[in-house]
Amino acid sequence: MADVVFDHASRVYTVGAKPAVNRLDLEIAEGEFVVLVGPSGSGKSTALRMLAGLEEIDDGEIRIGGRNMVGVPSRDRDIAMVFQNYALYPNKTVGDNMAFPLKMRGVDKATQQEKVRAAADILGLTDYLDRKPKALSGGQRQRVAMGRAIVREPQVFLMDEPLSNLDAKMRVSTRTEIAAMQRRLGVTTVYVTHDQVEAMTMGDRVALLADGKLQQFATPSELYDKPANAFVAGFIGSPAMNLFTLPVSAEGVRMGSSELRLPREVLSRIGGHERVTLGIRPEQWAVADGVGGHGSSSGVKAQVDVVEELGSDAYLYAHLDDEAQTAVVVRTAGRSGAHRGDQIVLTPTSEELHLFDADSGDRL
Amino acid sequence: MTTTVERPAEIVPRQPASAGREGWVRRAPLLPALIFTIIVTQLPFMFTIYYSLQSWNLVRPGGPQFVGLDNYVKVFTDSAFRGVAVNTVVLTAGAVLISMVLGLAFALLLDRQFRGRGFVRTLLITPFLITPVAAALLWKTVLFDPTYGLINFVLSPFGVGQTDWISTFPLTSVMVALIWQWTPFMMLLTLAGLQSQPHDVLEAARVDGAGSFAIFREVTLPHLRRFIELGIVLGAIYLVNTFDAIYMMTQGGPGTASANLPFYIYQRAFLGFDVGQSAAMGVVVVIATIIVSTFALRLIFRSFQTEEG
Amino acid sequence: MAAPTTERPASTSETRELAPAHRGNRAGPALLTVLTWILGIGFFFPILWMVLSAFKKETDAYTSPPTLFFTPTLEQFQTVFSSGIGPYLLNSLFATVMSTVFVLLFAVPAAYAVSLRPVKKTQDVLFFFISTKMLPVVAAIVPIYVVVNNIGMLDNIWTLVVLYTAMNLPIAVWMMRSFFQEVPKELLEAASMDGASLWRSMREVVLPVVSPGIAATSLICVIFAWNEFFFAVNLTAATAATVPVFLVGFITSEGLYFAKLCAAATMCALPVVIAGWIAQNKLVQGLSFGAVK
Numbered sequence: 001m002a003d004v005v006f007d008h009a010s011r012v013y014t015v016g017a018k019p020a021v022n023r024l025d026l027e028i029a030e031g032e033f034v035v036l037v038g039p040s041g042s043g044k045s046t047a048l049r050m051l052a053g054l055e056e057i058d059d060g061e062i063r064i065g066g067r068n069m070v071g072v073p074s075r076d077r078d079i080a081m082v083f084q085n086y087a088l089y090p091n092k093t094v095g096d097n098m099a100f101p102l103k104m105r106g107v108d109k110a111t112q113q114e115k116v117r118a119a120a121d122i123l124g125l126t127d128y129l130d131r132k133p134k135a136l137s138g139g140q141r142q143r144v145a146m147g148r149a150i151v152r153e154p155q156v157f158l159m160d161e162p163l164s165n166l167d168a169k170m171r172v173s174t175r176t177e178i179a180a181m182q183r184r185l186g187v188t189t190v191y192v193t194h195d196q197v198e199a200m201t202m203g204d205r206v207a208l209l210a211d212g213k214l215q216q217f218a219t220p221s222e223l224y225d226k227p228a229n230a231f232v233a234g235f236i237g238s239p240a241m242n243l244f245t246l247p248v249s250a251e252g253v254r255m256g257s258s259e260l261r262l263p264r265e266v267l268s269r270i271g272g273h274e275r276v277t278l279g280i281r282p283e284q285w286a287v288a289d290g291v292g293g294h295g296s297s298s299g300v301k302a303q304v305d306v307v308e309e310l311g312s313d314a315y316l317y318a319h320l321d322d323e324a325q326t327a328v329v330v331r332t333a334g335r336s337g338a339h340r341g342d343q344i345v346l347t348p349t350s351e352e353l354h355l356f357d358a359d360s361g362d363r364l
Numbered sequence: 365m366t367t368t369v370e371r372p373a374e375i376v377p378r379q380p381a382s383a384g385r386e387g388w389v390r391r392a393p394l395l396p397a398l399i400f401t402i403i404v405t406q407l408p409f410m411f412t413i414y415y416s417l418q419s420w421n422l423v424r425p426g427g428p429q430f431v432g433l434d435n436y437v438k439v440f441t442d443s444a445f446r447g448v449a450v451n452t453v454v455l456t457a458g459a460v461l462i463s464m465v466l467g468l469a470f471a472l473l474l475d476r477q478f479r480g481r482g483f484v485r486t487l488l489i490t491p492f493l494i495t496p497v498a499a500a501l502l503w504k505t506v507l508f509d510p511t512y513g514l515i516n517f518v519l520s521p522f523g524v525g526q527t528d529w530i531s532t533f534p535l536t537s538v539m540v541a542l543i544w545q546w547t548p549f550m551m552l553l554t555l556a557g558l559q560s561q562p563h564d565v566l567e568a569a570r571v572d573g574a575g576s577f578a579i580f581r582e583v584t585l586p587h588l589r590r591f592i593e594l595g596i597v598l599g600a601i602y603l604v605n606t607f608d609a610i611y612m613m614t615q616g617g618p619g620t621a622s623a624n625l626p627f628y629i630y631q632r633a634f635l636g637f638d639v640g641q642s643a644a645m646g647v648v649v650v651i652a653t654i655i656v657s658t659f660a661l662r663l664i665f666r667s668f669q670t671e672e673g
Numbered sequence: 674m675a676a677p678t679t680e681r682p683a684s685t686s687e688t689r690e691l692a693p694a695h696r697g698n699r700a701g702p703a704l705l706t707v708l709t710w711i712l713g714i715g716f717f718f719p720i721l722w723m724v725l726s727a728f729k730k731e732t733d734a735y736t737s738p739p740t741l742f743f744t745p746t747l748e749q750f751q752t753v754f755s756s757g758i759g760p761y762l763l764n765s766l767f768a769t770v771m772s773t774v775f776v777l778l779f780a781v782p783a784a785y786a787v788s789l790r791p792v793k794k795t796q797d798v799l800f801f802f803i804s805t806k807m808l809p810v811v812a813a814i815v816p817i818y819v820v821v822n823n824i825g826m827l828d829n830i831w832t833l834v835v836l837y838t839a840m841n842l843p844i845a846v847w848m849m850r851s852f853f854q855e856v857p858k859e860l861l862e863a864a865s866m867d868g869a870s871l872w873r874s875m876r877e878v879v880l881p882v883v884s885p886g887i888a889a890t891s892l893i894c895v896i897f898a899w900n901e902f903f904f905a906v907n908l909t910a911a912t913a914a915t916v917p918v919f920l921v922g923f924i925t926s927e928g929l930y931f932a933k934l935c936a937a938a939t940m941c942a943l944p945v946v947i948a949g950w951i952a953q954n955k956l957v958q959g960l961s962f963g964a965v966k
Contacts, residue, residue: 014377489950502938
């Protein structure tokens with residue numbers, strides 16, 4: 001076990017091109033489960049592959065247990081990786097696949113057997129040790145890949161979207177199993193995914209990347225409650241946070257024909273800005289019937305376009321009555337009774353509004 | 365603009381410390397094959413050029429003598445050489461095109477589900493596998509023999525008597541035998557093309573209301589195009605070098621009526637022992653091939669590009 | 674992204690049901706099937722006739738109209754054997770096997786270098802290999818003859834081994850390259866992560882995966898080497914001649930003894946026909962230099 005440090009780690013494929021990973025700084029503690037998340041092309045996989053030794057570190061350093069990894073080949077880094085397509089050796093049995101890393105390190109046959117058995121036991125693969133990967137289901141292959149990683153007892157586990165080839169149900173159950181296993185083994189783990197639900201449920205901390213740059217590195221709840229910028233705010237949470245870029249008025253911000261009043265303390269933070277980006281999560285709205293007069297003066301009027309009933313709750317997709325007909329998403333209790341075409345009035349319920357600089361996107 | 369603010373200094377890809385050594389480690393496995401190929405296939409051409417400038421006949425006394433371009437002058441004034449060059453083009457182009465058309469037809473017939481499909485395919489590819497010498501022998505004796513040949517037997521109800529096909533139509537007879545041998549190759553290639561067609565595109569075309577013929581013309585044929593091009597190029601590469609069939613069936617005769625360049629050069633070198641002259645012809649053939657194959661390579665190159673793209 | 678493969682079979686079976694229904698008449702497909710069978714048998718018939726004639730007595734073979742019913746005899750094969758095909762078969766076998774072994778020894782590492790760990794100018798090197806197949810062999814035969822003669826290697830089977838290796842090497846490099854390219858990159862990455870050196874990951878991971886490709890490549894090399902005639906007839910005589918050369922000599926010595934020729938031709942062609950039948954699925958991949966998978 002060891003801590004992992006990305007210190008200004010960068011990767012450029014060609015001179016002058018935009019770096020795939022741009023001066024990444026991460027300090028991952030021993031035994032921590034860190035998820036790298038981001039849209040495709042964000043550099044999350046590249047960052048993982050740099051840690052794995054499959055990509056060069058062009059600038060900065062990556063340290064595992066304090067040791068600089070620049071120029072160290074993969075096989076000398078004492079790490080194990082689970083690949084997206086599992087990369088199982090097709091001509092070897094499950095048992096031989098799992099024993100391979102031990103064999104390569106000159107571990108004696110008896111110990112190999114013992115460790116493979118122990119891992120197979122944990123993963124429920126004992127009955128499949130003599131089969132070839134071809135004869136296994138997707139979920140079983142995934143377990144074999146996990147098994148091959150854990151028999152080694154490496155310093156760090158690397159996982160590159162290990163669940164993306166599984167079906168939805170399998171993904172949810174395996175997700176919990178991986179998280180539980182990591183906690184039990186206590187091995188430092190770096191996990192890459194594009195799925196924000198995986199990121200939020202599995203990681204001790206989540207590093208959100210976009211465009212090769214780190215956007216925020218924090219616990220899941222912090223990421224949700226205090227997004228560092230508008231990008232993070234829009235990426236985390238489903239349905240996504242409503243983001244409006246609005247002109248600042250005397251007592252708040254102008255939203256369509258109405259004015260959204262903001263607390264004095266908030267107003268002081270946005271002082272000097274002409275426009276700000278306001279973020280309101282779908283569940284931070286109160287919905288009132290908009291037909292019978294104006295109930296609340298601070299609300300904004302909207303018209304419902306689509307209602308998605310999910311049972312426990314419902315999502316209303318609506319547009320505001322401003323010129324641009326800005327789209328807005330509202331989460332309400334299930335069976336809300338709303339229909340397409342309904343006029344509604346929306347009022348923010350929470351004092352915890354998210355405000356971002358309209359230009360830089362940084363949190364205010 | 366803003367990028368300069370974000371990146372005060374440009375990040376330069378770090379060359380691994382062992383870049384030079386690593387490069388050689390990667391190249392090393394390639395070298396034996398490369399060196400071997402250069403020595404065995406390229407060096408002889410250098411010698412060919414050298415010999416082509418010498419007057420050297422193995423049966424005449426005296427060694428090689430430098431004569432400059434004399435041999436080339438002789439080659440271009442040799443009317444037999446011109447006739448043989450025309451034969452080569454006719455034989456190659458005819459065999460390639462006809463076997464491609466037949467091969468495409470067979471491929472379309474085989475690209476359906478029916479009983480015994482694998483078996484029929486196996487039957488159809490067999491002519492390609494037969495040793496060319498044996499195939500030529502087969503055509504000469506079993507099929508084209510004037511008295512006992514199967515062709516005259518099959519055609520006898522139509523009043524075709526004991527035609528001696530090989531002496532009457534020597535070049536055509538050779539071509540027929542070559543077409544029989546090469547149709548299977550064209551068939552395999554176009555069949556591979558047909559089977560690599562994505563099903564959803566065909567389904568989409570059908571849903572869009574295209575009939576079978578329209579689908580073939582609008583969807584299948586454009587898809588097959590590069591397979592057909594590849595077949596023509598590869599067929600030409602091999603068929604230009606045809607030697608066995610002519611050697612076995614006609615010996616290039618009567619006269620040089622059915623000789624192609626490989627056979628003619630062979631005759632000059634191994635029956636006429638004229639090293640200088642045959643080398644000069646070889647050089648001429650190589651230059652012609654380079655011109656043709658530059659275009660051919662470009663076609664192939666396109667196939668590989670799309671393959672990898 | 675979750676399960677991209679699960680729906681494929683359903684859609685393909687659907688097309689098969691759709692296709693005949695669309696054509697409307699039921700007789701069409703059946704007629705096409707019959708036509709295909711007739712063409713297949715017609716194309717194969719000369720070969721069948723050759724094999725049948727090889728089992729005939731000379732008197733049954735040379736008849737007009739052709740004899741269809743006869744008592745099979747091995748007489749012709751015995752004649753072929755007693756006229757000394759043995760050494761020729763051994764020469765062919767030696768030249769074929771040895772050249773194929775050498776081709777693999779050269780081509781497998783080369784293909785590895787140009788596919789899994791490509792170096793700069795890989796494309797150029799690959800096209801150099803193909804271009805050697807484009808140059809007409811006949812233009813090189815004179816210097817080859819002179820050189821081989823000068824070093825005293827005329828009528829020596831090793832001469833053919835070297836030339837057949839060079840002849841098949843480009844095809845083999847291209848074909849092996851296409852097999853290597855099918856090896857997932859992650860497999861090598863996983864092996865290096867698991868602590869395998871380059872050599873061990875090659876031996877333990879890559880070679881087992883590409884072994885079917887190696888088999889197919891070998892078969893194609895075998896076919897071409899066995900069938901080769903031009904070099905064999907020009908560079909060998911009594912001691913190193915191969916089966917195709919025997920066949921030619923047999924014609925001149927036996928004249929037009931139809932059944933005997935058929936027996937000799939059958940023996941000459943048979944090994945390769947069987948190899949080709951086995952490799953038929955991979956034949957295209959080899960002959961198209963790997964362009965068609």
